Amino acid sequence: MASITLEGLKKTYAGSVDAVKGVDLTIEDGEFVVLVGPSGCGKSTLLRMVAGLETITEGTLKIGDRVVNQLEPAERDIAMVFQNYALYPHMTVYNNLAYGLKNRGFKKDEIEKRVRIAAKMLEIEDFLERKPRKLSGGQRQRVAMGRALVREPAAFLFDEPLSNLDAKLRVQMRVEIKQLQRRLKTTSLYVTHDQLEAMTLGDRLVVLNAGQIEQVGTPMEIYARPATMFVAGFIGSPAMNMVPVEYLHARGANGLLDNLPEGTDIVGIRPDDMHLAPPEGTHLIVESTLQLFEAAGAESHLYVNLADSDQPTVIRVSGQPPVAEGETLRFYVTRDALHPFNSATGKRTGD
Amino acid sequence: MQTKRMTFPGRWLPYALLAPQVIITLIFFIWPAGKAMYQSLLREDAFGLRTTFVGLENFARLFRDGDYLNSLSVTAIFAVGTTLISMSVALLLASTVNRMIHSRSAYTTLLVWPYAIAPAIAGVLWWFIFNPSIGIVPYLLDMVGYNWNHRTSGNDAMLLVVLAAAWKQISYNFLFFLAGMQSIPQSLIEAAAIDGASPMKRFWTIIFPLLTPTTFFLMVVNVVYAMFDTFGIIHATTQGGPSQATNTLVYKVYADGFIGLNLGSSAAQSVILMVIVILLTVVQFRFIERRVNY
Amino acid sequence: MVENRPWANMFAHTILIIGVALVVFPVYIAIVASTHGPGEFLRGTLPLLPGPHAIDNYKAMWNTGLSRAGAPPAGQMLWNSFVMAMAITIGKLSISLLSAFAIVYFRFRFRMFFFWIIFITLMLPVEVRIIPTFQVVADLKMLNSFAGLSIPLIASATATFLFRQFFMTVPEEMLEAARVDGAGPLKFFKDILLPLSITNIAALFVIMFIYGWNQYLWPLLITTDPDYYTIVMGIQRMTTAADGDPQWHLVMAAVVMAALPPVLVVLFMQRLFVKGLTETEK
Numbered sequence: 001m002a003s004i005t006l007e008g009l010k011k012t013y014a015g016s017v018d019a020v021k022g023v024d025l026t027i028e029d030g031e032f033v034v035l036v037g038p039s040g041c042g043k044s045t046l047l048r049m050v051a052g053l054e055t056i057t058e059g060t061l062k063i064g065d066r067v068v069n070q071l072e073p074a075e076r077d078i079a080m081v082f083q084n085y086a087l088y089p090h091m092t093v094y095n096n097l098a099y100g101l102k103n104r105g106f107k108k109d110e111i112e113k114r115v116r117i118a119a120k121m122l123e124i125e126d127f128l129e130r131k132p133r134k135l136s137g138g139q140r141q142r143v144a145m146g147r148a149l150v151r152e153p154a155a156f157l158f159d160e161p162l163s164n165l166d167a168k169l170r171v172q173m174r175v176e177i178k179q180l181q182r183r184l185k186t187t188s189l190y191v192t193h194d195q196l197e198a199m200t201l202g203d204r205l206v207v208l209n210a211g212q213i214e215q216v217g218t219p220m221e222i223y224a225r226p227a228t229m230f231v232a233g234f235i236g237s238p239a240m241n242m243v244p245v246e247y248l249h250a251r252g253a254n255g256l257l258d259n260l261p262e263g264t265d266i267v268g269i270r271p272d273d274m275h276l277a278p279p280e281g282t283h284l285i286v287e288s289t290l291q292l293f294e295a296a297g298a299e300s301h302l303y304v305n306l307a308d309s310d311q312p313t314v315i316r317v318s319g320q321p322p323v324a325e326g327e328t329l330r331f332y333v334t335r336d337a338l339h340p341f342n343s344a345t346g347k348r349t350g351d
Numbered sequence: 352m353q354t355k356r357m358t359f360p361g362r363w364l365p366y367a368l369l370a371p372q373v374i375i376t377l378i379f380f381i382w383p384a385g386k387a388m389y390q391s392l393l394r395e396d397a398f399g400l401r402t403t404f405v406g407l408e409n410f411a412r413l414f415r416d417g418d419y420l421n422s423l424s425v426t427a428i429f430a431v432g433t434t435l436i437s438m439s440v441a442l443l444l445a446s447t448v449n450r451m452i453h454s455r456s457a458y459t460t461l462l463v464w465p466y467a468i469a470p471a472i473a474g475v476l477w478w479f480i481f482n483p484s485i486g487i488v489p490y491l492l493d494m495v496g497y498n499w500n501h502r503t504s505g506n507d508a509m510l511l512v513v514l515a516a517a518w519k520q521i522s523y524n525f526l527f528f529l530a531g532m533q534s535i536p537q538s539l540i541e542a543a544a545i546d547g548a549s550p551m552k553r554f555w556t557i558i559f560p561l562l563t564p565t566t567f568f569l570m571v572v573n574v575v576y577a578m579f580d581t582f583g584i585i586h587a588t589t590q591g592g593p594s595q596a597t598n599t600l601v602y603k604v605y606a607d608g609f610i611g612l613n614l615g616s617s618a619a620q621s622v623i624l625m626v627i628v629i630l631l632t633v634v635q636f637r638f639i640e641r642r643v644n645y
Numbered sequence: 646m647v648e649n650r651p652w653a654n655m656f657a658h659t660i661l662i663i664g665v666a667l668v669v670f671p672v673y674i675a676i677v678a679s680t681h682g683p684g685e686f687l688r689g690t691l692p693l694l695p696g697p698h699a700i701d702n703y704k705a706m707w708n709t710g711l712s713r714a715g716a717p718p719a720g721q722m723l724w725n726s727f728v729m730a731m732a733i734t735i736g737k738l739s740i741s742l743l744s745a746f747a748i749v750y751f752r753f754r755f756r757m758f759f760f761w762i763i764f765i766t767l768m769l770p771v772e773v774r775i776i777p778t779f780q781v782v783a784d785l786k787m788l789n790s791f792a793g794l795s796i797p798l799i800a801s802a803t804a805t806f807l808f809r810q811f812f813m814t815v816p817e818e819m820l821e822a823a824r825v826d827g828a829g830p831l832k833f834f835k836d837i838l839l840p841l842s843i844t845n846i847a848a849l850f851v852i853m854f855i856y857g858w859n860q861y862l863w864p865l866l867i868t869t870d871p872d873y874y875t876i877v878m879g880i881q882r883m884t885t886a887a888d889g890d891p892q893w894h895l896v897m898a899a900v901v902m903a904a905l906p907p908v909l910v911v912l913f914m915q916r917l918f919v920k921g922l923t924e925t926e927k
Binding site for chain 3: 354355356357358359361364365366368369371372373375376377378379380381382383384386387390440443444447448450451454458459460461462463464465466467468469470471472473475476477478479480485486487518521522523526527530550579580582583586587588601604605608609614617618621624625628629632
């Protein structure tokens with residue numbers, strides 16, 4: 001077990017593309033940190049740099065107290081779960097799990113013991129003699145996890161491990177990974193582009209964009225106080241609506257917008273914070289035209305255009321309200337639901 | 352040219368891994384080829400005692416030499432004949448087999464094995480059934496009034512080696528045509544059938560045009576085969592005769608160098624052959640690149 | 646697809662049966678000829694049905710050969726052919742696997758240069774450089790030896806390219822997982838890459854074995870000692886003698902024995918053979 005420290009980590013590819021532009025981050029011992037961001041944001045590159053699969057152009061990487069920049073992947077005491085599992089197709093499940101231990105010169109009975117324990121934990125004991133080809137997607141996923149578990153490494157690295165599974169299995173494995181990590185308390189770094197996966201799994205999230213950290217924090221911190229417009233739009237689904245302050249002023253703001261932090265020219269409103277019935281206290285009233293009504297069972301999404309503007313906006317309400325497409329809708333927003341931003345810097349202005 | 356995204360670090364290991372192949376190539380391919388080029392510029396006297404540098408004289412002589420010009424045209428006829436016969440028979444058989452469902456693999460098995468027979472053996476087999484005194488084919492030909500004798504008739508001899516060479520190559524062409532036809536999406540054939548095209552029409556308007564890449568590829572391969580891989584057929588049967596009627600370029604290199612001991616001329620012929628192979632290889636590779644994108 | 650053309654199917658089968666008959670015919674005649682005594686050939690035309698002397702002929706050929714034609718017993722020539730074919734096959738596969746591994750999994754100076762050296766072998770078949778290659782082998786004192794029969798034929802751009810192509814399709818993560826698991830280059834090659842390539846190796850083995858077995862010009866050049874004659878080239882010695890002298894029953898027995906091993910390989914390993922053949926030409 002160990003902490004992982006990234007100091008000014010940079011990756012520049014030949015042809016001078018900066019994939020990672022200087023990342024500082026400390027992952028505490030036993031912590032589960034999720035790197036999340038859109039594709040191409042550098043999250044996988046960053047993970048692969050920690051693993052030793054990509055060289056580090058600049059900066060220092062420490063696992064525990066050891067600087068590991070120049071160490072081979074095998075010498076870093078990490079284990080990795082790959083997106084497509086990367087199971088050795090010609091080896092049985094048992095040998096897939098045992099291979100890393102054999103290469104490290106473990107004794108046969110120690111290997112046997114560790115494989116049995118891991119197999120039991122992941123409920124793959126019945127498949128140990130099978131080849132990966134004969135396993136379902138979910139079972140392969142477990143084997144890939146098992147290969148990391150048996151090593152009892154200082155850290156687990158996960159590279160989008162659930163993205164090849166169907167929706168139902170993904171939820172199930174997500175829960176299992178979380179429980180497993182709680183039990184083992186192994187430092188983990190997990191990469192995903194799925195914000196829901198990130199929110200539910202991580203002790204802390206690191207939101208990356210274009211090779212840089214946008215925000216680090218617990219899932220709820222990030223959800224409640226996104227530090228940038230990018231984070232605001234990326235975390236939460238449907239995405240946060242952005243409405244220019246000027247527009248709201250013109251529609252009659254009731255003095256509600258008077259105490260917005262200085263520099264605020266746009267406000268973000270989560271789809272769930274737009275109510276069809278007037279809430280208590282002061283609030284904004286905005287008119288809009290319903291373009292599309294999407295019923296999703298327990299909740300509904302209303303796609304509207306704000307009145308006298310083409311701005312598309314999404315509202316999430318529970319149940320199924322009696323509305324028809326083409327109808328004019330009024331919705332209500334309270335002051336504490338507004339996330340103030342400056343559109344030039346893209347940063348949160350305060351609150 | 353690509354490598355993997357991630358590679359192994361290694362200072363001397365890659366060189367050690369390449370060494371066996373590179374050393375063998377240098378000693379047995381590059382060095383002799385260079386030697387051939389060098390020798391093509393020299394002439395040895397009859398006893399091999401003195402060599403003189405003669406520049407391109409050996410090449411000039413070749414193109415003045417009736418025998419060499421004859422060998423060029425013999426090779427052309429041989430290559431074209433072999434390619435035509437084996438490809439058309441193979442295409443006929445492959446398209447017929449392709450419409451079979453249950454018997455396809457049985458027929459395929461029965462048709463592919465001649466690939467495994469050495470050209471020299473193929474030559475001997477056909478030499479035997481065409482043997483003028485005991486062969487079965489001359490006996491039948493005699494009944495229709497044709498007096499077959501490949502020992503005296505140049506045309507008969509040429510036909511014999513062409514048949515032997517084509518026979519052996521049918522299985523190769525057959526397999527590639529069959530593979531080509533099976534890679535044509537069934538939906539295209541079905542669409543044509545719904546559009547009312549008869550099987551014959553479907554073959555000529557859909558299948559054959561889509562096979563063009565395979566056909567071109569096979570043409571190059573067959574020409575290469577006929578030019579370079581058929582030495583055994585000629586050597587085991589006609590030995591270039593009668594009166595040079597089947598003296599192909601490759602056989603002539605061997606005969607002039609090894610039997611005639613005319614090293615300079617043989618080396619010059621080798622150099623010309625290398626140029627031909629290089630040209631054919633370039634055509635083949637150009638073509639394969641296009642085939643992939645087809 | 647519904648196709649109701651019974652006559653078309655009949656016609657197709659007829660074409661195929663004729664085709665198969667034409668393909669089989671020369672070999673059938675050879676087999677028949679190898680079962681008759683020498684007397685049959687003096688009478689003029691060849692019989693079309695098998696005779697009673699098969700065992701005598703094959704035995705004679707296997708044990709004594711055609712000594713008058715200077716050909717050793719077929720048993721020995723078959724053994725020589727087998728040794729040569731195996732040496733060529735194993736040699737080609739080994740050096741090609743190693744060099745493809747180097748080219749795909751390493752970055753090093755002169756990589757392209759080495760690639761071109763290997764590529765060039767495609768353009769220099771033995772047939773076009775007969776005399777100088779013979780001289781090199783003679784200078785190295787490799788005439789009349791198995792080393793001389795096999796080593797000069799081992800370099801193979803085709804096999805190297807095929808393995809290169811195959812290695813490129815092996816998922817990147819396979820290497821990454823192996824490195825995280827602590828495998829170095831040679832361990833990765835032995836534990837992961839070789840087992841993954843096994844079908845390709847087997848397919849190429851079939852093709853290379855046939856190639857090696859069927860060598861003709863090369864053994865003809867470098868063997869003068871009958872102890873090293875291979876069966877395919879040995880037959881030529883017999884036919885030249887047999888042409889004036891009716892020993893055809895024995896020659897044909899030798900022909901059948903020479904053709905049988907590679908034909909059996911194709912028939913019993915047809916799937917691998919087809920895979921090998923179509924992939925080497927890609």
